[in-house]
Amino acid sequence: MEHQAVCYYILTGIAIIIICGWIFVWFMHFLALFHGKRVLHRKIDTDSIKEMSLPGVSIIKPLVGIDQNLYSNMETFFQLNYPKFELLFCVQDEKDAAIICVKNLIQKYPQIDASLFIGGLKVGVNPKINNMQPAYQASKHELILISDAGIRMQNDTLLDMVCAMKEDVALVHQMPFVCDRKGFPAVLEKVYFGTAHARIYLSADFLKINCPTGMSALMRKNLLEQVGGIAAFGQYLAEDFFFAKSFTDRGYKLKISTQPAWQNSYTSDIETFQKRITRWAKLRIAMIPHMILLEPLSECFVLGAMASWAISYLIQIDPFAIYLFHILLWFLLDYTLLSIIQNSTLSFSKIDFVIAWLLRELFALVLFTRALWEPDIRWRTGTYKLKWGGIAEEVKPKL
Template identity: 30%
Template sequence: MTAIFYAACGGFVWCSFLWAVGIVGCSAARKRYRLRPRSPLATAPASSVPGVSILRPLKGLDTNLYENLESTFTQEYPNFEILLSVADENDQALPVARELIAKYPHVNCRIIVGEEIVGVNPKVNNLVRSYREAAHDILWVIDSNVTVHSGTLARSVDALSGSPNAKKRIALVHHVPFAVVTENKIGSRIEEAFLNTNHAKMYIAINTVAVDSCVMGKSNVYRRSDLERVNGSLKPVPTSGSQPGTRGLPAFARFLAEDNMIAGALWHELGDRHDLSCDIARNVVGNMSLSDYIRRRARWIRVRKHMVLSATLLEPFTESVVLSLILAWSLNTLFAVPPLLSLAAHFAIWIYVDLDVYASLAGHPLPAGQRWSFMAAWAARELLALPIFLFAIFGSQVTWRGRNYTILRNGEVERAEQTRSWFQRLRQPKNYDPLSTEL
């Protein structure tokens, strides 16, 4: 009985802690995102503000590509350039890029064609030439499926400059992803419900507490001079010193999650910190099926498993379904609270908090016309969280941008040959010679 009592106490404390984290995320979202003041840098003379090079890697026709790219051409900031990177001279994104350059002749924009192979990460290979040719020290790396407000750059430079009284220097400014669905597909809807509620809540909470680096690479602003001092080893760099060997962006081509590793390197190797501006990165989600969603979530769980194993193993116990069962059992054991009552209260408050986070980021409550479809997607996300985790945790291979990779220790990757499942191998005749197009 004593063991059960202590287990119930532990469960109650754990649930209370997770609820506190959720409230922190909700409260911080209200304070940071419901009011977005205009930065004075937006109207300052060009000579008085630091220059910024905007790096956008392109590959194919992403959903809403024209509007996504145009949002960087219309930034209210007096001193910036845009570098659009494509690996292939026949890439379908090139006509879109050229049309925008013709539409905004006053914007300093260049297209850089041709990748440089510095590692296994295709995004880094695509970006490395732009990284080296950028005219300014401050870099804003932003994915092609992201659109931003016209005041984002000015507010981000404000945040990067930091407060004069800050104890730690700011080395990176990032933006919370906010999903925008353009196609009514089940995977797209679930991705929207996930990014705009639970993910945003936890992401904001972790960055508010700021006990460690936690960054997604949809839209990041940092200094090239800082990146040139680190290499992803996460070992502290001596004051004014640099890491040995390959440094800068090419050093992170060995990682699949290069964005997270760059942020971690600036945090741990330089001892600097990150900040969130009051802007969001509108992540335009296109045609995502349910299987696409599952593979996407599984891919990043497998990456995190090799980077932060202990934190990854705790993930199921932070999700609402598992947490509700722990809370119901703990309250029933300690205070004889009926399980159905605690389950109902838990989910009612959890949903309220999630929708409040949505309203803070979107700038308005969930539209009435989308309420039931959004809540159905939200429920599907919560119910799928544990099965996807169990599927992902037992494996180290992922598919990203049409290529197969094996995740190694510390999040590094290597190219992997495509493998067939046991069912596919069983069905294949012994004398069957597959065509190269099928591989």
């Protein structure tokens, strides 16, 4: 009897902990919906802008290779409606096909202050930092915008980001999302960034947790200079996380832009997209080790199974009914969140959404397991090993 009592109390405690975690995840769902609706796609107050003295912005664009959308993506930066900015394009390899695209655009828009930097400068293991270093050193404005090659801008996006840069703000970031494109891999990518990723990103931003990604981030150059410039972050692969941490450690705030970062790189297949997601998981595991346990347990199907058992154990409700309710509500909230971020009619059918959503949820654990099983990161032309804390070492190929 005593052994049975101990087992009962242990199982009851486990069930209560699971239900608390389940409730917290639902809180994150609704928090993301609330915050997304509150901050995204807001109109800029043009009357107040007229009275502002807008600072200059140096836009650094690190480029590697070319895809069918690169030219049109870069052209949107030449068409920005902003009074004072410069474009600094960075290419590591002098034979890179992106160089031709850059030169053609510079020739097409001679009125835009634009420069091309070839060769980079090695200051650490991070190839992106190495690629950007010459452009950073040559930048002449007080704000630095680091923008990945695949980003597409609206003509007022830079204005929107600068307006969010208040005196106590050191970094303005855009929530990753994707443009409408053809093909199922593009649908899967949009569903991922508009549901699972957006839920964590928006709720973390609301709770003031370090969440910015480096694909589109506006920063104060003088604050970067105080710690040694971007070269000081060359030892990390997740330089975006440590940019933000450097600012918050000094008491500055991070601010989300009202416009998402419109990724528009050509996605040729699902495997390429999954490799990208796996690489990010490896970075999270190295920087935040407790994610090894928390991340898989917070996935829809795993958490739903655990919560179904816990609730049925405590109050004798059919676990299958709970599980179905859990999945249906999760699905509906994800669709609602995606619609809020899209801010227009979705470019694919509800059937496409169902299939993409199921694939995202079913493959989540597979990709996370792959990240644990193969911790080395293959990125661009190098392979890297991560230490706890996010510091990276380049792995030299065996002869």
